[in-house]
Amino acid sequence: MANQSEEKIIVFENYYDVMLAHIVRTKLEDNGIPCFISDENTLAANPIYNQAIGGIKLMIFERDLERCRQIMAEEGDMHNLDHVEIDEETNNAVICPFCASTNVGSTDPGKFASILSAVFPFYNNKAWHCFNCQQDFE
Numbered sequence: 001m002a003n004q005s006e007e008k009i010i011v012f013e014n015y016y017d018v019m020l021a022h023i024v025r026t027k028l029e030d031n032g033i034p035c036f037i038s039d040e041n042t043l044a045a046n047p048i049y050n051q052a053i054g055g056i057k058l059m060i061f062e063r064d065l066e067r068c069r070q071i072m073a074e075e076g077d078m079h080n081l082d083h084v085e086i087d088e089e090t091n092n093a094v095i096c097p098f099c100a101s102t103n104v105g106s107t108d109p110g111k112f113a114s115i116l117s118a119v120f121p122f123y124n125n126k127a128w129h130c131f132n133c134q135q136d137f138e
Helices: 018-030 040-045 047-053 062-075 111-119
Strands: 009-015 035-038 056-061 104-106 128-130
Touching: 009 018, 009 062, 018 035, 018 040, 018 056, 018 062, 040 047, 056 062
Parallel strands: none
Antiparallel strands: 009 056, 035 056, 104 128
């Protein structure tokens, strides 16, 4: 049996909300799972890097992965504690079609997209990104 210093540490989940990352970390620690948060200080110092580095990472030992999934499954999707994105066109909550998470955000590039859609009417300027599974969708 390998000792702890030789065990593999993996990313359990990525978060774009520091408070949610700490809530989940605390939930796991309360259940005896050793874990820590990575990249929090980088994002605190320069939030513009949030998307580039993939958000705040909750790190766990690989051996605890299944137990962490069980704990979080019992808790439900905690990503929707903060808010739920609403699609303005359909007036419905935006849910990732890949993993059913509500931890999504718009990839709408804003003013530039309006110019593109005026010049190129076929240009689709409304898309979504899931912060759980890292998939983009319309």
